[in-house]
Amino acid sequence: MELRHLRYFVAVAEELNFRRAAERLNVTRPALSKQIKDLETEIGVKLLDRDTVRVALTDAGKVFLADSRAILDDVEHAVARSREAQDGRRGQIRIGSVGQIAASFLPDALRAFRVNFPDVEVTFVEMTPPEQLEALAKDEIDLGFAYGRDTEKVPGMSSLLLVRSTFGVSMSKDHPFATRRALRLEELHDQSMLCVGDEKASTHRRDILSMFEEAGTAPASVRQILGFESLLTMIAADQGLSMLPEVLDLRSSHGIVTVPLLADRARADFTMWAVWKTAGASLLVRNFVRLLERNRPADSMAVA
Incomplete structure (x- = not known):
């Protein structure tokens, strides 16, 4: 059985006239009659009572008509949804979570995305920036974030500069x-x-140690903290100092003060990028990147 059998049967059942149904379907009457006979033979059920004067639905035909209409409606719905997904208006986009640093641009981008693409589900995946590059390569996420000037040179990846501080x-x-x-x-x-x-x-560790090394000095010790929120908690608890971008305002939210560093600005430069796979980037990703670009700080610059 094929979908055309259902369409042909529904047309005949609604018209109760083979000639009108054939005209509606743009097929010949003999061809339509053969398709209906083939359908009844295949399912082993008589769907129509017909003679030279009239056509009527059997009881089985009435049940089959209702189910055929539901099936055809489901197919139309599936086709429409697939086209919306192809056009970047439906589906799911998986984004690597980046924490507090994204507060200056991500909420506005998410709100705009929700307004423009209400049927797209946005999912955040907790992972560090280095993990996000690996996850992108393995197609575990669709869009990630990364730090450092070398990000724009990652093979196979496109990037958009979001924060410069x-x-x-x-x-x-x-x-x-x-x-x-x-x-x-x-x-x-x-x-x-x-x-x-x-x-x-x-x-982060590499950048901090590089700054100390170029200044000809070194910290008393270096401790690794897994997770950005955990890092902020440790700083606020006076368990050590860290180097964070000045663009972050953490005094009111975390009780953290960031004091300017007297150093070469190029050496102390901080950049954060949105990153996605160049090959096969979906319209979902491209639509989201376009909104990120609109909502990033004004002094950022795009790099493809």
């Missing part, structure tokens, strides 16, 4: 340095520095 020294509001207007790296040699992420794949 400068690293400052972040600490508890009760730390003795919290009232300073600026700090030099040399003044931090006896401090414990907190870095987010795994020690082997932490861009």
Whole structure:
């Protein structure tokens, strides 16, 4: 049985006239009659009582008509939904979660996306930025976020610059340095520095140690903290200092002060990017990236 058999039967059942049904379907009357006979033979049920004068539905035909209409409606609905998905108006987009740093652009982008694409489900997946690059490569997420200037050079990935800032020294509001207007790296040699992420794949750790090395000094110790919110909790609890972008306002939300760093701005530069696979990027991803671009801070620049 094929869908055309159902369409042909529904037309005959609604018209109760083979000639009118054939005209409606744009087929010949003999061809239509043969299709109906083939259908009845295949399912082993008589659907129509017909003679040279009249056509009527059998009791079985009435039941089959209702179910045939439901099936054809479901098919039409499935086709419409698939076309909406192809056009980027339906489906699911999986995004790597990036935490507090995204507060300046992500909420507005999400609101705009919801308004423009209400039938698309947005799902956030908790993982660190290095994990997000791996997850993108394995198609475990559709869009991720990454830090550092090298992000725009990742093979097979496209990127959009979302945040450009400068690293400052972040600490508890009760730390003795919290009232300073600026700090030099040399003044931090006896401090414990907190870095987010795994020690082997932490861009944050690499950037912090690189800044100290170029300044010809080193912190007293370096501790790895898994998870950005955990990092903020440790800083607020005065368990160490860290380097965070000055664009973050953490005083009211976490009791953390970020003091400007007296260092070469190029060395202390912080960038964050949205990242997605270049090959096969869906319209869902491209639509979301377009809204990210509209809602990012004005001083950011796109890089394809």
